[in-house]
Amino acid sequence: MTGVSYLAVAPEIILTAGAVVVLMVDVFARPSSRVHGWLVSATYALVAIAIGFQWRRVGIDGTGVSFGGTLLLNHLSVTVRAILLVAAVLGTAAAWRMLVGLRRRAAEGLALIMVATVGFMLMGASADLVMTFVALEVGSIALYVLAGIMRSSPAGDEAAMKYFLLGAFASAIFIYGGALVYAATGSTNVNEIAAHLSAVHVARPAVLLIGVGLIVVGLGFKVTAAPFHSWAPDVYQGAPSGVVGFMAAVAKIGGFAALINILTGGFERYSGAWGDGLALVAAVSVVLGTLLAIQQSDVRRMLAYSGVAHAGFILTGLAAGLVGSSGVLFYLATYSVMVVGAFAAVTAVSGQTNTGSSFEEYRGLARRSPVVAAVLATLMIAMSGMPLTTGFIGKFQVFTSAWESGYEWLVITGLLASVAAFFFYLRLVVVMYFGGEEGDGTTLVVAPSIRWVLVVSAGASVVLGVFPSPLLDVLNRAGG
Amino acid sequence: MIVTAGWYMTLAAILFLIGAGGLLLRRNALVMFMSVELMLNAVNLTFVAAARAHGDIGGQMAVLFVLVVAAAEVAVGLAIIVSIFRSRRTASVDELSELSG
Numbered sequence: 001m002t003g004v005s006y007l008a009v010a011p012e013i014i015l016t017a018g019a020v021v022v023l024m025v026d027v028f029a030r031p032s033s034r035v036h037g038w039l040v041s042a043t044y045a046l047v048a049i050a051i052g053f054q055w056r057r058v059g060i061d062g063t064g065v066s067f068g069g070t071l072l073l074n075h076l077s078v079t080v081r082a083i084l085l086v087a088a089v090l091g092t093a094a095a096w097r098m099l100v101g102l103r104r105r106a107a108e109g110l111a112l113i114m115v116a117t118v119g120f121m122l123m124g125a126s127a128d129l130v131m132t133f134v135a136l137e138v139g140s141i142a143l144y145v146l147a148g149i150m151r152s153s154p155a156g157d158e159a160a161m162k163y164f165l166l167g168a169f170a171s172a173i174f175i176y177g178g179a180l181v182y183a184a185t186g187s188t189n190v191n192e193i194a195a196h197l198s199a200v201h202v203a204r205p206a207v208l209l210i211g212v213g214l215i216v217v218g219l220g221f222k223v224t225a226a227p228f229h230s231w232a233p234d235v236y237q238g239a240p241s242g243v244v245g246f247m248a249a250v251a252k253i254g255g256f257a258a259l260i261n262i263l264t265g266g267f268e269r270y271s272g273a274w275g276d277g278l279a280l281v282a283a284v285s286v287v288l289g290t291l292l293a294i295q296q297s298d299v300r301r302m303l304a305y306s307g308v309a310h311a312g313f314i315l316t317g318l319a320a321g322l323v324g325s326s327g328v329l330f331y332l333a334t335y336s337v338m339v340v341g342a343f344a345a346v347t348a349v350s351g352q353t354n355t356g357s358s359f360e361e362y363r364g365l366a367r368r369s370p371v372v373a374a375v376l377a378t379l380m381i382a383m384s385g386m387p388l389t390t391g392f393i394g395k396f397q398v399f400t401s402a403w404e405s406g407y408e409w410l411v412i413t414g415l416l417a418s419v420a421a422f423f424f425y426l427r428l429v430v431v432m433y434f435g436g437e438e439g440d441g442t443t444l445v446v447a448p449s450i451r452w453v454l455v456v457s458a459g460a461s462v463v464l465g466v467f468p469s470p471l472l473d474v475l476n477r478a479g480g
Numbered sequence: 481m482i483v484t485a486g487w488y489m490t491l492a493a494i495l496f497l498i499g500a501g502g503l504l505l506r507r508n509a510l511v512m513f514m515s516v517e518l519m520l521n522a523v524n525l526t527f528v529a530a531a532r533a534h535g536d537i538g539g540q541m542a543v544l545f546v547l548v549v550a551a552a553e554v555a556v557g558l559a560i561i562v563s564i565f566r567s568r569r570t571a572s573v574d575e576l577s578e579l580s581g
Binding site: 130133134137141144145148151154157158160161162164165168169171172173175176178179180182183186187188 | 489492496499500503509512513516519520522523526527529530531533534536538539541542545546548549552553556557560561563564567568573
């Protein structure tokens with residue numbers, strides 16, 4: 001069981017090989033963007049097949065442990081891979097026009113998207129703190145470079161620098177937490193930590209407590225939970241809009257998957273203590289994210305602060321422990337689709353690299369481009385958690401599990417914040433539909449790849465909101 | 481007086497705090513970046529001291545991984561800082577104020 005299982009890392013191997021092939025073909029053949037498209041599509045298709053095989057294997061053999069106990073092959077890790085794959089496919093399509101515009105550097109962008117996906121996939125499968133750290137950095141470093149990929153744009157540089165400095169700070173905090181846990185328990189493997197904690201009385205509980213706290217803070221930075229969110233608005237505003245949705249989605253998926261693995265895998269015994277801690281961070285994130293989002297006059301910063309609030313809602317489910325994790329996965333899956341779609345709409349309206357996306361640009365969008373306006377309105381309504389959308393189902397799931405675990409105050413805080421959040425989500429809808437005629441009034445030309453992302457994300461948010469049970473059944477197996 | 485692993489871990493904690501303080505207080509991107517490296521080295525010292533105390537090789541292995549990751553961060557971080565310096569002739573983060581609101 002602890003040997004080497006290539007099936008356990010098959011999607012990561014395929015993605016890494018795909019990234020190398022894309023780069024090498026680019027160097028030697030200088031292919032057209034069409035060739036890149038085929039290579040990337042083939043890679044994603046193979047990854048999907050590998051994930052299917054993994055799911056079947058887990059169904060037959062149960063949880064598998066490989067690579068010296070550092071990697072898990074279970075329903076959770078396979079589900080996280082599937083969610084990341086969806087985010088990567090949508091994110092690549094949303095970034096396609098921008099990357100093709102980079103001409104010779106298009107392959108770099110595509111490879112970076114794939115490598116980032118590999119890193120966060122490994123985070124979801126990792127059962128070892130050092131492995132989680134390496135996976136986190138593989139994903140994060142790729143994202144720092146993606147943020148600054150438009151070298152000519154000063155705002156992109158600035159976003160990359162801010163993301164890099166605060167990201168590196170967060171990673172250092174995370175691994176220092178890991179080192180303290182190792183000092184207290186003698187292992188970095190979450191299963192061995194759990195075994196140690198149940199067998200032996202910990203000599204220095206303070207060291208362990210600080211260690212777990214620093215791990216949560218480090219991952220909190222990555223998932224933009226308040227009060228560790230300060231980088232998010234600047235980075236979302238300055239990075240090229242084509243890749244921001246992808247960045248926002250995958251960092252959250254990987255970070256929350258790692259939190260589930262570490263907290264429920266290694267520290268289930270102390271779930272009361274970290275549950276309360278997470279509940280506090282969740283409440284701060286929900287309230288602060290909502291209040292700050294209301295004040296924004298820029299759509300990207302508004303989406304960044306709404307991301308902080310969404311991180312709070314996901315933490316609400318996580319505070320409930322293992323019972324909440326299927327709701328957490330549903331929320332993560334649907335939020336990533338929504339955020340990639342929303343930033344694809346921003347790309348369609350403001351252009352690939354434009355740094356400002358003020359509400360003014362969206363005035364009268366319904367007349368300039370009915371499709372983009374309809375999609376953006378659908379996504380805003382879904383994010384606000386209106387019934388018949390995935391946002392409602394996701395919030396319902398996390399609130400139910402939090403209520404059952406005794407966090408009634410947190411659920412009430414979340415509900416109040418959701419009501420307040422209607423204000424800024426619907427403000428954008430009102431500006432688009434009833435904002436009057438502004439600008440030149442010309443029709444908006446939307447690239448086919450972006451139109452595809454828009455239709456898929458809005459469609460998924462509604463269809464899965466009306467018929468959530470198939471997805472919920474799958475996720476219940478992953479979370480249970 | 482016997483110097484135990486705890487002394488090293490205390491030293492590491494002090495180094496980590498100096499690094500964190502430097503990152504939060506200094507305004508030059510290069511110095512902030514050096515502070516991150518100091519924090520990672522504090523992590524390494526903690527791992528080695530704990531590995532010695534536990535008589536376990538795992539912590540020493542972890543140090544190698546942290547070193548590799550730190551090297552990768554240097555490669556990307558310096559590239560970003562150089563790119564900023566080229567376009568603006570400064571490495572002070574106070575000058576980076578295109579984005580705010």
